[in-house]
Amino acid sequence: MVTELTSPPLEFHKPSIEDEGLPAHELLEAVTAKWPLSVMRVLAQAQGPLRFSRVLERVEGISQKVLTQALRALERHGLITRTLYPQVPPRVEYELTPLGADLLAQVLSLWRWIQGRLPEFAAAARDPSRV
Protein backbone atom coordinates (compact mmCIF):
# COMPACT_ATOMS: atom_id res chain seq x y z
CA MET A 1 0.00 0.00 0.00
CA VAL A 2 1.21 3.41 -0.88
CA THR A 3 -0.07 6.16 1.33
CA GLU A 4 -1.30 9.00 -0.80
CA LEU A 5 -0.38 12.43 0.39
CA THR A 6 -3.09 14.97 0.88
CA SER A 7 -1.92 18.33 -0.37
CA PRO A 8 -0.46 20.31 2.47
CA PRO A 9 -1.28 24.02 2.46
CA LEU A 10 1.16 26.12 0.52
CA GLU A 11 3.25 27.37 3.37
CA PHE A 12 6.82 28.05 2.61
CA HIS A 13 8.39 29.27 5.78
CA LYS A 14 11.52 27.68 7.11
CA PRO A 15 13.04 25.29 6.47
CA SER A 16 13.51 26.46 2.92
CA ILE A 17 16.00 25.25 0.37
CA GLU A 18 17.93 28.49 0.48
CA ASP A 19 17.97 28.88 4.25
CA GLU A 20 19.33 25.45 5.00
CA GLY A 21 21.99 25.11 2.35
CA LEU A 22 21.80 22.52 -0.35
CA PRO A 23 22.39 19.06 1.12
CA ALA A 24 18.69 18.08 1.17
CA HIS A 25 18.29 19.41 -2.30
CA GLU A 26 21.41 17.69 -3.54
CA LEU A 27 20.02 14.42 -2.22
CA LEU A 28 16.64 15.08 -3.79
CA GLU A 29 18.22 15.68 -7.18
CA ALA A 30 20.60 12.74 -6.81
CA VAL A 31 17.89 10.28 -5.96
CA THR A 32 15.31 11.37 -8.52
CA ALA A 33 17.80 11.22 -11.40
CA LYS A 34 16.93 8.49 -13.85
CA TRP A 35 19.88 6.13 -13.47
CA PRO A 36 20.44 6.24 -9.71
CA LEU A 37 16.71 5.69 -9.22
CA SER A 38 16.71 2.72 -11.60
CA VAL A 39 19.74 1.24 -9.84
CA MET A 40 18.05 1.62 -6.45
CA ARG A 41 14.94 -0.11 -7.76
CA VAL A 42 16.97 -3.05 -9.04
CA LEU A 43 18.79 -3.36 -5.71
CA ALA A 44 15.47 -3.18 -3.86
CA GLN A 45 13.97 -5.87 -6.06
CA ALA A 46 16.98 -8.11 -5.41
CA GLN A 47 16.34 -7.84 -1.64
CA GLY A 48 20.00 -8.55 -1.04
CA PRO A 49 23.49 -7.85 -2.35
CA LEU A 50 24.15 -7.86 -6.09
CA ARG A 51 27.40 -7.98 -8.01
CA PHE A 52 28.20 -5.19 -10.43
CA SER A 53 27.61 -7.43 -13.44
CA ARG A 54 24.13 -8.42 -12.17
CA VAL A 55 23.13 -4.78 -11.68
CA LEU A 56 24.45 -4.01 -15.16
CA GLU A 57 22.26 -6.77 -16.61
CA ARG A 58 19.13 -5.70 -14.78
CA VAL A 59 19.20 -1.94 -15.35
CA GLU A 60 18.08 -1.81 -18.93
CA GLY A 61 20.10 0.43 -21.21
CA ILE A 62 22.73 1.54 -18.68
CA SER A 63 26.41 1.59 -19.66
CA GLN A 64 29.25 0.38 -17.43
CA LYS A 65 30.49 3.93 -17.05
CA VAL A 66 27.14 5.40 -16.09
CA LEU A 67 26.45 2.51 -13.70
CA THR A 68 29.81 3.11 -12.02
CA GLN A 69 28.95 6.78 -11.59
CA ALA A 70 25.47 6.02 -10.27
CA LEU A 71 26.78 3.47 -7.75
CA ARG A 72 29.44 5.90 -6.51
CA ALA A 73 26.89 8.67 -6.05
CA LEU A 74 24.52 6.36 -4.16
CA GLU A 75 27.35 5.11 -1.97
CA ARG A 76 28.50 8.67 -1.27
CA HIS A 77 25.01 9.53 0.01
CA GLY A 78 24.82 6.45 2.21
CA LEU A 79 22.03 4.88 0.15
CA ILE A 80 23.92 1.74 -0.78
CA THR A 81 26.84 -0.23 0.61
CA ARG A 82 29.74 -1.49 -1.45
CA THR A 83 31.50 -4.61 -0.19
CA LEU A 84 34.75 -5.82 -1.68
CA TYR A 85 35.65 -9.51 -1.37
CA PRO A 86 39.38 -9.87 -2.01
CA GLN A 87 39.45 -12.88 -4.29
CA VAL A 88 40.65 -13.37 -7.85
CA PRO A 89 39.04 -11.72 -9.67
CA PRO A 90 37.85 -9.43 -6.87
CA ARG A 91 34.15 -9.62 -6.16
CA VAL A 92 32.26 -6.41 -5.36
CA GLU A 93 28.71 -6.44 -4.10
CA TYR A 94 26.22 -3.61 -3.73
CA GLU A 95 23.24 -3.51 -1.40
CA LEU A 96 20.61 -0.95 -0.52
CA THR A 97 20.91 0.43 3.02
CA PRO A 98 17.72 0.64 5.13
CA LEU A 99 17.93 4.43 4.76
CA GLY A 100 18.22 4.02 1.00
CA ALA A 101 15.20 1.71 0.99
CA ASP A 102 13.17 4.25 2.97
CA LEU A 103 14.14 7.08 0.64
CA LEU A 104 13.38 4.96 -2.41
CA ALA A 105 9.91 4.22 -1.03
CA GLN A 106 9.28 7.95 -0.62
CA VAL A 107 10.46 8.77 -4.12
CA LEU A 108 8.39 5.95 -5.62
CA SER A 109 5.35 7.33 -3.82
CA LEU A 110 5.89 10.67 -5.49
CA TRP A 111 6.55 8.94 -8.78
CA ARG A 112 3.27 7.05 -8.53
CA TRP A 113 1.44 10.26 -7.61
CA ILE A 114 2.76 11.80 -10.82
CA GLN A 115 2.04 8.62 -12.76
CA GLY A 116 -1.58 8.69 -11.63
CA ARG A 117 -1.97 12.23 -12.92
CA LEU A 118 -0.26 11.90 -16.28
CA PRO A 119 -3.46 12.67 -18.21
CA GLU A 120 -3.81 15.90 -16.23
CA PHE A 121 -0.19 16.81 -16.92
CA ALA A 122 -0.65 16.07 -20.60
CA ALA A 123 -3.80 18.21 -20.70
CA ALA A 124 -2.05 20.99 -18.80
CA ALA A 125 0.90 20.91 -21.17
CA ARG A 126 -1.52 21.34 -24.08
CA ASP A 127 -3.49 24.14 -22.44
CA PRO A 128 -2.17 25.37 -19.07
CA SER A 129 -5.07 27.82 -18.68
CA ARG A 130 -7.48 24.91 -18.22
CA VAL A 131 -5.94 23.38 -15.10
Add this chain to the structure above:
Amino acid sequence: MVTELTSPPLEFHKPSIEDEGLPAHELLEAVTAKWPLSVMRVLAQAQGPLRFSRVLERVEGISQKVLTQALRALERHGLITRTLYPQVPPRVEYELTPLGADLLAQVLSLWRWIQGRLPEFAAAARDPSRV
Protein backbone atom coordinates in the same frame (compact mmCIF):
# COMPACT_ATOMS: atom_id res chain seq x y z
CA MET B 1 0.67 20.28 8.18
CA VAL B 2 2.70 17.97 6.07
CA THR B 3 1.48 14.41 6.00
CA GLU B 4 4.36 12.08 6.60
CA LEU B 5 4.45 9.00 4.48
CA THR B 6 4.72 5.66 6.12
CA SER B 7 7.09 3.45 4.20
CA PRO B 8 5.17 1.31 1.75
CA PRO B 9 6.40 -2.24 1.31
CA LEU B 10 9.04 -2.62 -1.34
CA GLU B 11 6.88 -3.89 -4.14
CA PHE B 12 7.92 -2.98 -7.60
CA HIS B 13 5.39 -4.44 -9.93
CA LYS B 14 3.71 -2.31 -12.52
CA PRO B 15 3.58 0.52 -13.06
CA SER B 16 7.34 0.72 -13.29
CA ILE B 17 9.45 3.40 -14.85
CA GLU B 18 10.53 1.18 -17.70
CA ASP B 19 7.15 -0.33 -18.43
CA GLU B 20 5.29 2.91 -18.73
CA GLY B 21 7.74 4.96 -20.72
CA LEU B 22 9.41 8.03 -19.35
CA PRO B 23 6.88 10.84 -18.98
CA ALA B 24 6.38 10.40 -15.23
CA HIS B 25 10.08 10.13 -14.74
CA GLU B 26 10.78 13.11 -16.95
CA LEU B 27 8.38 15.15 -14.84
CA LEU B 28 9.95 13.88 -11.63
CA GLU B 29 13.40 14.92 -12.78
CA ALA B 30 12.16 18.23 -14.18
CA VAL B 31 10.41 19.24 -10.99
CA THR B 32 13.09 18.17 -8.53
CA ALA B 33 15.83 20.02 -10.40
CA LYS B 34 17.18 22.91 -8.36
CA TRP B 35 16.15 25.90 -10.45
CA PRO B 36 12.67 24.84 -11.57
CA LEU B 37 11.87 23.91 -7.98
CA SER B 38 13.11 27.27 -6.69
CA VAL B 39 11.08 29.09 -9.35
CA MET B 40 7.94 27.15 -8.41
CA ARG B 41 8.47 28.01 -4.76
CA VAL B 42 8.77 31.71 -5.54
CA LEU B 43 5.60 31.60 -7.66
CA ALA B 44 3.78 29.73 -4.88
CA GLN B 45 4.88 32.27 -2.30
CA ALA B 46 3.65 35.11 -4.52
CA GLN B 47 0.16 33.52 -4.57
CA GLY B 48 -0.49 35.21 -7.88
CA PRO B 49 1.12 36.19 -11.18
CA LEU B 50 4.65 37.54 -11.22
CA ARG B 51 6.56 39.35 -13.94
CA PHE B 52 9.79 37.88 -15.21
CA SER B 53 11.86 40.58 -13.49
CA ARG B 54 10.20 39.88 -10.10
CA VAL B 55 10.93 36.16 -10.38
CA LEU B 56 14.50 36.98 -11.34
CA GLU B 57 14.85 39.12 -8.20
CA ARG B 58 13.37 36.54 -5.88
CA VAL B 59 15.17 33.40 -7.03
CA GLU B 60 18.55 33.99 -5.49
CA GLY B 61 21.51 33.38 -7.74
CA ILE B 62 19.63 32.54 -10.93
CA SER B 63 20.70 34.03 -14.26
CA GLN B 64 18.30 35.42 -16.88
CA LYS B 65 19.19 32.58 -19.20
CA VAL B 66 18.65 29.81 -16.66
CA LEU B 67 15.42 31.42 -15.47
CA THR B 68 14.15 31.54 -19.06
CA GLN B 69 14.96 27.83 -19.46
CA ALA B 70 13.32 26.92 -16.16
CA LEU B 71 10.15 28.87 -16.98
CA ARG B 72 9.90 27.25 -20.39
CA ALA B 73 10.30 23.77 -18.95
CA LEU B 74 7.65 24.43 -16.29
CA GLU B 75 5.28 25.85 -18.88
CA ARG B 76 5.86 22.87 -21.17
CA HIS B 77 4.82 20.52 -18.37
CA GLY B 78 1.69 22.53 -17.56
CA LEU B 79 3.00 23.59 -14.15
CA ILE B 80 2.90 27.33 -14.78
CA THR B 81 1.04 29.66 -17.14
CA ARG B 82 2.67 32.41 -19.16
CA THR B 83 0.50 35.40 -20.02
CA LEU B 84 1.63 38.05 -22.47
CA TYR B 85 0.13 41.53 -22.20
CA PRO B 86 0.74 43.35 -25.50
CA GLN B 87 1.90 46.71 -24.27
CA VAL B 88 5.13 48.66 -24.71
CA PRO B 89 7.35 47.17 -23.45
CA PRO B 90 5.43 43.88 -23.47
CA ARG B 91 4.53 42.55 -20.05
CA VAL B 92 4.79 38.83 -19.39
CA GLU B 93 3.46 37.24 -16.24
CA TYR B 94 3.95 33.75 -14.84
CA GLU B 95 1.67 31.95 -12.44
CA LEU B 96 1.61 28.49 -10.89
CA THR B 97 -1.24 26.28 -12.14
CA PRO B 98 -3.28 24.36 -9.53
CA LEU B 99 -1.66 21.18 -10.84
CA GLY B 100 1.76 22.80 -10.43
CA ALA B 101 0.87 23.82 -6.88
CA ASP B 102 -0.22 20.25 -6.06
CA LEU B 103 2.97 18.78 -7.48
CA LEU B 104 5.09 21.33 -5.65
CA ALA B 105 3.41 20.39 -2.37
CA GLN B 106 4.24 16.74 -2.99
CA VAL B 107 7.86 17.47 -3.82
CA LEU B 108 8.23 19.74 -0.80
CA SER B 109 6.88 16.92 1.37
CA LEU B 110 9.62 14.66 0.08
CA TRP B 111 12.14 17.44 0.48
CA ARG B 112 11.13 17.93 4.12
CA TRP B 113 11.29 14.17 4.70
CA ILE B 114 14.90 14.25 3.48
CA GLN B 115 15.59 17.44 5.42
CA GLY B 116 14.43 15.79 8.64
CA ARG B 117 16.82 12.90 8.09
CA LEU B 118 19.95 14.82 7.10
CA PRO B 119 21.89 13.66 10.17
CA GLU B 120 21.11 10.05 9.21
CA PHE B 121 22.22 10.68 5.65
CA ALA B 122 25.41 12.32 6.86
CA ALA B 123 26.11 9.38 9.19
CA ALA B 124 25.35 6.91 6.40
CA ALA B 125 27.66 8.72 4.02
CA ARG B 126 30.44 8.41 6.60
CA ASP B 127 29.75 4.75 7.37
CA PRO B 128 27.09 3.04 5.23
CA SER B 129 27.43 -0.23 7.16
CA ARG B 130 25.90 1.39 10.23
CA VAL B 131 22.48 2.32 8.77
